[in-house]
Amino acid sequence: MSPTARVPESVLDDVRERARTPAVTWLRRGAVALLVVVVALGAVGLLGVRSGTAHATGDGYELTLTYPQIARAGLDVPWDLTVRKPGGFTGPVVIVVDSDYFEMFETQGWTPEPSAETSDASRTYMSVDPPPGDTLTLGFDAYIQPSSQLGHAGSVSVSEKGVDVVTLEFTTWLVP
Structure with a gap:
C-alpha cells in the first residue's frame, strides 16, 4: 500500500x-x-361486504330485493326477494332470474323450493306456489364461490303468460 x-x-x-x-x-x-x-x-x-336493496313496481306487483352489493369470495351473502301483489296471487308466481348472475354462487337452495323450474340459454324460470295473502318471499341461501373474482349484473322479473311484467336490475361487485 x-x-x-x-x-x-x-x-x-x-x-x-x-x-x-x-x-x-x-x-x-x-x-x-x-x-x-x-x-x-x-x-x-x-x-x-355490503348488502343493497333494490325496488321496482309494475303491473300491480312490487318487488324488493336484498342482495350482495359488495361481496368477497367465500362469504355468505343475502339474496332475498319479496313480491307483493295487493289482493293476493291468483296462481303460481313465475320468477325469472339471469342464469349468468348465479354462476358466482355456491348454493344451498331456494326457500321456498320452486314447484317447477326450467331455463333457456340465459334465464332461469321458477314457478312458486302462491302463498296465502299478498306477499311472497323467496330466499336464496348461498355464498360466493372461492374462485369468483369478478362481480356480475343481474335481473329478476315476475312473468305472466311468458311476458315480464316487472323487472328489477342489480349489480354485485366482488373485492379481493
Whole structure:
C-alpha cells in the first residue's frame, strides 16, 4: 500500500449516492398518501361486504330485493326477494332470474323450493306456489364461490303468460 493511499472507513465509502429528483419525491409521497387513504377507508368499513336493496313496481306487483352489493369470495351473502301483489296471487308466481348472475354462487337452495323450474340459454324460470295473502318471499341461501373474482349484473322479473311484467336490475361487485 502506498503511503498516500486512503484507507476506507467503511465498505460503503465507494458507493455513490443516488440523486433524488423532485418528481421521485412527489411520486413517493403520492403513493404513501394513496396507501393511507385505502387503509383509512378499510378501517371505517367502507371497503367491506355490503348488502343493497333494490325496488321496482309494475303491473300491480312490487318487488324488493336484498342482495350482495359488495361481496368477497367465500362469504355468505343475502339474496332475498319479496313480491307483493295487493289482493293476493291468483296462481303460481313465475320468477325469472339471469342464469349468468348465479354462476358466482355456491348454493344451498331456494326457500321456498320452486314447484317447477326450467331455463333457456340465459334465464332461469321458477314457478312458486302462491302463498296465502299478498306477499311472497323467496330466499336464496348461498355464498360466493372461492374462485369468483369478478362481480356480475343481474335481473329478476315476475312473468305472466311468458311476458315480464316487472323487472328489477342489480349489480354485485366482488373485492379481493
